[in-house]
Each structure stands twice: as C-alpha cells, then as structure tokens.
Amino acid sequence: AQTVTQSQPEMSVQEAETVTLSCTYDTSESDYYLFWYKQPPSRQMILVIRQEAYKQQNATENRFSVNFQKAAKSFSLKISDSQLGDAAMYFCACETSGSRLTFGEGTQLTVNP
Template structure:
C-alpha cells in the first residue's frame, strides 16, 4: 500500500515571506501523480497543484511551486509571498493511477500579519 507522510503538523509564516511544507511518500509504482490540496478554515478542500511523476520539471502555479525529488520520494510545497488567505490545512496526496487516493495527515499553516 502507498503511504504519505507529512511530518509538520503545524507551521507559521510571516506575511510576504516564503514557507515550505514537507511531504514524503512510499510506493513501488513508477507512474503516479502527487497533489497538494488546501482546506481553508470552514471551507471546501481545493486543489493547489499537481505533479506527474514522469515529468522531471517541477510544477508551478503562481506563488505555489513544488520540489519533486523522485528518487528521494519527496514532494514539498513552497509558498512564496505568503498571504493571509493562505492560512489553511494543507494535505499532500498520492494517486497511483488506480481508483484510490492516499492522503497525509495534513499541515496547519498560519500566516501571521
């Protein structure tokens, strides 16, 4: 079975600064996808960014980027120029191209004004 580990239960960052959230995973698959989802307080979970394992280039979406290290099975999320609206739970997730997704336990990020 696939496992996803987020070792930082809580993090904080000053507004306008940069923060990196860590995620590691374990799999024997060669073809898979990795995701970061964001869940703002009392709001719906939404997709932040997606990475396909066969692509070496790191995915980027505006202020959000990932550092994907396939050999190390690491998939960290970098948030640049942090904004108050970035305060949320962030979940790392893995899809093995089957029917299931696998989630980490989440990192609660607080952006401090």
C-alpha cells in the first residue's frame, strides 16, 4: 500500500511571489509516477505536473516546477510568479501498479493581491 502526506493544510502567497507546497510519499513499488493536481472552486480536477520516478531531472511546466528527492521520498511543488488564478486546493498523488492513484490530504492555496 502507498501513502501520500501533505503536511500543510493551508498556504498563502502574495501575487507575483513564489510558494512551495510540500509532499512526502511512501511506496514499496519501484515503478511509480507522481502528480500534482489542482482543484479550483469549480471542483474540476486539473493536472498540473507529473514526474516519472525513474527520472532524476525535475519536471517543469511553465511557472510550475517540482523538487523530486527520491531517497527522501519527497515531491514538492514550486509555483513561481503566483497569479490569482492559482488559488485552489492542490493535491499530491502517487500512481502505482494498475493505475492506482493515491492522493494526499490536499493543501489549500490562497493568493493575496
């Protein structure tokens, strides 16, 4: 079984600043993927970024990047130049065999103008 832990229930950031959301995970499988999903007030789940566990290079998608520390089983999300539209609940998730996706508890991000 795998577990995903997000230790920050809430975070806030000023518009245009940078914020980092933390995530740790645990799995016994050697083949897995990690994701960050965003859930705005509309309730829609939106993929933000994904990371292959076998790749050392950290994934980047525009203003979003991750810091993947495999040995520490840590997978944090950095949002640069934060925008008002980034305000949402962010979920870290781990995919293991059989397309099984396990989510963390979520971090509610507030962006202050």
